[in-house]
Amino acid sequence: MDDLEPIRFDTKIAVLLHEDLEPWQALNVTAFLISGIAxxxxxxxxxxxxxxxxxxxxxxxxxxxxVLSGDSERLTTTHGKLLARGMAIAVYTRDMFATGNDRDNRAAVRKVATADLDLVGIAVRGARNAVDKSFKGAALHR
Structure with a gap:
């Protein structure tokens, strides 16, 4: 293989952030979510x-x-599509902004039913086609 040949990935990593996040929140949520993917x-x-x-x-x-953005409906819809496809997802909920450690973050998620999660960020790594279909309609984050 030629070292200069373009590298193609059959998987895709995507993060979807709530559009109402402050810049520091968007960066923080992205970092947390990508740590889960990694x-x-x-x-x-x-x-x-x-x-x-x-x-x-x-x-x-x-x-x-x-990194994409969307409203609450887009996050909920995308989350549902990812779950239906059986994909492993990293999540960040609004309640997690009030915690200061991993134990309390996990407790904040654990106390809420799947359908009621107040998602501010989700991330996934999966087959390009499945990720593209799941995130369809989300806009690039600005």
Whole structure:
């Protein structure tokens, strides 16, 4: 394989954020959601980086992440489509902004029924076609 040949991915990573989030919230939610995606598959993490002086840096996710936005209805609809397809999803609910640790975050999600989750962010990595169909109608985040 030629090292200059374009790299194609048969999977896609997508994040859908609620359109009403403050910029700091959108960045925070995205970071949390992507940590869930990265933890689900160790092969998703690339090799460490190194600059021309030999200084090394931590490895990053191997493939691009598309970040989209939508309203509550779009988040609920997309969440339902992902669940119906049996896809593993990372979620962030509005209640999690009031917590300060993983234990309380998990408790905030656990106390609410699936249909009643106040979603402000979801993320998934899956087959490109399934991700595209699930996120259809969501706009690129600005």
């Amino acid at each position: 933890s689900a598959d160790p092969e998703l993490i690339g090799e460490p980086y190194e600059d021309a002086d030999g200084q090394t840096y931590l490895p990053l996710i191997r493939q691009p992440v598309v």
